[in-house]
Amino acid sequence: MKTIIYFLKQIHAFSGKIVYINLLAMTGIGLLEGAAVLLLIPLISISGIIDMSVKGIPLLDKLSFIEEIPPSVGLPAILIFYVLLVIGQSLVRRQLTVKNTRIQMGFLRYMQVKTYQLLLHANWQFFIKQRKSDLVNILTAEIGRSSLGAYSVLQFIASTVFSAIQIGLAFILSPSITAFVLLCGAVLIFFNRKFLKRSLALGKRDYELGREYIGGVTDQMNGIKDIKSNTLEASRMIWFRSITKSMEDQQVNYKRLKATSQLYYKVASAVLIAVFIYFALMMFQAQAAQLLLVVAIFSRIWPTVAGIQASLEQIATTVPSFKAVIALQNDCRSAKEFEMINEEDIVKIKLQHGIDLNHIYFRYDKNEHKYALDDINIAIPANRMTAFVGRSGAGKSTLIDMLLGLNKPETGQIIIDGEPLTHTQLLSLRKSISYVPQDPFVFNTSIRENLLLVVPEANESDMWEALRFSSAAEFVRNLPDGLDTLIGDRGIKLSGGERQRLVLARAILRKPSILVLDEATSALDSETEAIIQKALDSLKGKMTIIVIAHRLSTIQNADQVVVLDEGKVIQRGGFNELAKRKESTFYDLLNRQAQAFN
Numbered sequence: 001m002k003t004i005i006y007f008l009k010q011i012h013a014f015s016g017k018i019v020y021i022n023l024l025a026m027t028g029i030g031l032l033e034g035a036a037v038l039l040l041i042p043l044i045s046i047s048g049i050i051d052m053s054v055k056g057i058p059l060l061d062k063l064s065f066i067e068e069i070p071p072s073v074g075l076p077a078i079l080i081f082y083v084l085l086v087i088g089q090s091l092v093r094r095q096l097t098v099k100n101t102r103i104q105m106g107f108l109r110y111m112q113v114k115t116y117q118l119l120l121h122a123n124w125q126f127f128i129k130q131r132k133s134d135l136v137n138i139l140t141a142e143i144g145r146s147s148l149g150a151y152s153v154l155q156f157i158a159s160t161v162f163s164a165i166q167i168g169l170a171f172i173l174s175p176s177i178t179a180f181v182l183l184c185g186a187v188l189i190f191f192n193r194k195f196l197k198r199s200l201a202l203g204k205r206d207y208e209l210g211r212e213y214i215g216g217v218t219d220q221m222n223g224i225k226d227i228k229s230n231t232l233e234a235s236r237m238i239w240f241r242s243i244t245k246s247m248e249d250q251q252v253n254y255k256r257l258k259a260t261s262q263l264y265y266k267v268a269s270a271v272l273i274a275v276f277i278y279f280a281l282m283m284f285q286a287q288a289a290q291l292l293l294v295v296a297i298f299s300r301i302w303p304t305v306a307g308i309q310a311s312l313e314q315i316a317t318t319v320p321s322f323k324a325v326i327a328l329q330n331d332c333r334s335a336k337e338f339e340m341i342n343e344e345d346i347v348k349i350k351l352q353h354g355i356d357l358n359h360i361y362f363r364y365d366k367n368e369h370k371y372a373l374d375d376i377n378i379a380i381p382a383n384r385m386t387a388f389v390g391r392s393g394a395g396k397s398t399l400i401d402m403l404l405g406l407n408k409p410e411t412g413q414i415i416i417d418g419e420p421l422t423h424t425q426l427l428s429l430r431k432s433i434s435y436v437p438q439d440p441f442v443f444n445t446s447i448r449e450n451l452l453l454v455v456p457e458a459n460e461s462d463m464w465e466a467l468r469f470s471s472a473a474e475f476v477r478n479l480p481d482g483l484d485t486l487i488g489d490r491g492i493k494l495s496g497g498e499r500q501r502l503v504l505a506r507a508i509l510r511k512p513s514i515l516v517l518d519e520a521t522s523a524l525d526s527e528t529e530a531i532i533q534k535a536l537d538s539l540k541g542k543m544t545i546i547v548i549a550h551r552l553s554t555i556q557n558a559d560q561v562v563v564l565d566e567g568k569v570i571q572r573g574g575f576n577e578l579a580k581r582k583e584s585t586f587y588d589l590l591n592r593q594a595q596a597f598n
């Protein structure tokens, strides 16, 4: 019940008064349907099956005037009225179906937009902890199932409204028979609670299977090269067969459950009618009219009682999906990074003096003893090049993520031009930074779109200038459609180096105040890398450049080199100065690379 109310609240939050208008329309249909049933009585009367003077059936008394009307006039009039009633009812029902579908689909979109918006604004820690495929699963399959649940809630309400009206009418016709039918229905719903429990369990399993399926398939498609090179196809196929078999069984179990509960209702209905008629005839010598009423009331009320059970089961199976979506929304809310700010209101920072990191401590897990950044104190001067080096796992990327405002210091301060970095300044800082990662991401669209996505106002010559800067102009010019060539999965595949150059061009096009390069030229040949180094050197004095580099030859012109080890700064100084300090980590790193080169 709690879930139904929650669903309703959500539907109401999205659709407002439309839900109530729909509920009203449902009541209207219920009344029209009831009127159609009532018309059966004069019809039957005119046909002579029932003697209208029979006592004990309340409404028949009131309709006795029909007997006065000659059948030649009454029959066509009643039939025409009946047809009009059905037409009216069908028209309202058609309208209602469209409206309900609009509510269902609108609700789906409302949930999609709300969840995605919350997701996009969650902080970096949230994304680090999540399995991406779980997010994809919730945003696709589970949200879809939730909207089906919302539709079932509307259906449930519709069934309840119809039932209430029909029960009301049935009560007027025969309170005792109706009470008996209702009692039977209540008993059956009570005993059928186990079906609801099982539906809920099936829903949970469905959610887990969906998550496992999408997670597994995503991982395997991402790692298809490893699968093929290690000939893992057979073992992956065993996994795939097994999970799809579980999904197949799951669906069959669900249908079996539904069919069984409906079977109980059908059998119960037949048995009850038979018993009732038997006793009515044998014990009370009932009239044919009353018997007809028993059958009429049963045949009208019973399917709606069964319908309520079916909607409840359907709702129960979607509850786990709905809960997963709501849980994700709540997690995103608690991990919210910023209040939504208008893009135009974010002002870029022009770094004047530099960035200071003061006693920064950071760890990924608060229960971990070890810090990924352990008392970091560095000054990054504006418009100079600072390089971070160190062994794998030393903390370089963690530090860059801190500068991007993705990681938040546990203690310590980040100072920008003498001012501590505040929450509101963070977006301005991010807007002033261009970040090029080692394995850069390109959108599945044309090169032009890729560039315009970050700088919508860039013109053709801006784009070519940026491409020339990153030594990408030539290869782009040689592509079949130049700037309009489609790249990515649905277009031309770029090599790792080409992708790096394109993303560097995209970064430069933004005219950032701070350029962050995380192993951004690692996939380039030495000749191209040297050209880019020269281009980067030309930016010195105009832009703050922060570089992470494994290949130490690429940072020879850095104004400052910071050596990290186990989250600590262990050396700092100019490249040549550090290179001279024997028995230091930097000297070791340099020597080892020189040996490997020779």
Ligand SMILES: Nc1ncnc2c1ncn2[C@@H]1O[C@H](COP(=O)(O)OP(=O)(O)OP(=O)(O)O)[C@@H](O)[C@H]1O
Residues within 6 Å of the ligand: 128, 364, 365, 372, 390, 391, 392, 393, 394, 395, 396, 397, 398, 399
């Ligand atoms: N998402 C994460 N969750 C938990 N620990 C992490 C996470 N990312 C990094 N770490 C840990 O933080 C430490 C620093 O990692 P980081 O990626 O910053 O090193 P790095 O110097 O950039 O290494 P590399 O040169 O290999 O990229 C490592 O001990 C690593 O295991």
